[in-house]
Amino acid sequence: MKILFGAYDxxxxxxxxxxxxxxxxxxxQDSGRCRIESLKGFDVLLPIMNPVxxxxxxxxxxxxxxxxxxxxxxxxDIHAARGKNIWVANVPTDISGNADSVAELGIYLMVGLAxxxxxxxxxxxxxxxxxxxxxxxxxxxxxxxxxGIGRAMAxxxxxxxxxxIGIKRHNLQETKEDLGLxxxxxxxxxxxxxxxxxxxxxxxPVTPESRNLINQQTLNEMKQNAFLINLSRGGLVDRDAxxxxxxxxxxxxxxxxxxxxEPPDPDDSIFQYNVMATPHIAxxxxxxxxxxxxxxxxxxxRLERGEVPLYLKN
Numbered sequence: 001m002k003i004l005f006g007a008y009d010x011x012x013x014x015x016x017x018x019x020x021x022x023x024x025x026x027x028x029q030d031s032g033r034c035r036i037e038s039l040k041g042f043d044v045l046l047p048i049m050n051p052v053x054x055x056x057x058x059x060x061x062x063x064x065x066x067x068x069x070x071x072x073x074x075x076x077d078i079h080a081a082r083g084k085n086i087w088v089a090n091v092p093t094d095i096s097g098n099a100d101s102v103a104e105l106g107i108y109l110m111v112g113l114a115x116x117x118x119x120x121x122x123x124x125x126x127x128x129x130x131x132x133x134x135x136x137x138x139x140x141x142x143x144x145x146x147x148g149i150g151r152a153m154a155x156x157x158x159x160x161x162x163x164x165i166g167i168k169r170h171n172l173q174e175t176k177e178d179l180g181l182x183x184x185x186x187x188x189x190x191x192x193x194x195x196x197x198x199x200x201x202x203x204x205p206v207t208p209e210s211r212n213l214i215n216q217q218t219l220n221e222m223k224q225n226a227f228l229i230n231l232s233r234g235g236l237v238d239r240d241a242x243x244x245x246x247x248x249x250x251x252x253x254x255x256x257x258x259x260x261x262e263p264p265d266p267d268d269s270i271f272q273y274n275v276m277a278t279p280h281i282a283x284x285x286x287x288x289x290x291x292x293x294x295x296x297x298x299x300x301x302r303l304e305r306g307e308v309p310l311y312l313k314n
Contacts, residue, residue, distance in 0.1 A: 145204025
C-alpha cells in the first residue's frame with residue numbers, strides 16, 4: 001500500500017520514520033509541507049494538520065483510510081469520506097498518553113506565565129534577580145471542555161491546591177463529583193465562568209459552535225489579571241481580538257500551543273505582548289508518540305488484512 005504523511009518527514013518526532021520501521025512492506029511519502037495537492041495513488045492518508053475537503057477527496061482514486069495521528073478531525077470532511085466509502089479514524093487522547101502529555105505542557109505554560117517568563121529572561125540578561133511571581137496555590141483554574149485533556153489537567157492540578165471549575169455540555173454533576181470540581185456550568189454559563197477564573201484553559205475541539213469562542217466579548221468578560229491558555233486548536237480564538245486584549249491590558253497574558261495559522265509567523269505582532277508560545281508540541285512526547293504509533297500501525301495492518309479499523313468516526 002502507498003501511504004501519504006501530510007507533513008515533513010521529520011514532523012512529530014520523526015513519526016514517519018517510526019512507521020517505516022514497523023511497516024517496511026509499504027511505501028511512504030511525505031507531503032513536504034503542510035499542504036496536500038492530490039491523493040491520487042494513495043491508499044492511506046495521515047492528514048496531520050491538513051484540511052481534507054470533498055475536492056481533495058475527489059483527487060484520490062484508491063484511498064481507503066484517513067487515519068489521524070491524534071484525535072483532531074475537525075478539518076476532515078467526514079461526510080464526504082463516508083460517501084466515498086473511505087474510513088476515517090483517529091487515536092483518542094485518553095488511550096495514547098496524548099492527554100497526559102498535553103496536560104503536562106498546560107501546567108508548564110501556567111507556571112511560566114505565573115512566574116513571568118519574560119522577566120526571567122530579562123533578569124538573566126541584565127544580571128538581575130529577586131522579582132516576585134505568582135503562586136498557583138489558591139487560584140481558580142477554569143477548564144473549558146472536560147474530555148480526555150480536561151480530565152488529565154484536573155487530576156494534575158489538584159496537587160497545586162487550586163480551585164477547579166469547568167464548562168461542559170453534558171453530565172455536569174457526575175463530572176463535578178468525579179473530578180472534585182467546585183463548580184461546573186454549561187456553555188450558557190460562560191460569563192459567570194470567565195468572571196471567576198484566574199486561568200482559562202481551552203481543552204475542547206473546534207466545532208461550528210466553538211469556533212472563535214474566545215472573542216472580543218468573552219475576552220472582556222475575563223478578569224484583568226487572568227491568563228488564557230489554548231491547548232486545543234487555534235480556531236477557538238479570534239486572533240485580532242486576543243491581540244487587542246493583550247495590547248490594552250484587558251487580560252494578563254496568553255499561553256499558546258496552537259495558532260490561527262500553523263506554523264505561525266514568528267514575526268506576528270502578537271508575540272510582542274505577554275504571550276508564551278510553543279510550536280504545537282503539547283501532545284508530542286516519547287510516551288504519546290509510542291501510544292499513537294501503536295494504534296496507527298494496527299489500523300494500517302487491519303486495512304491490509306481486510307479488517308475494520310479501530311476508533312472509526314464514520
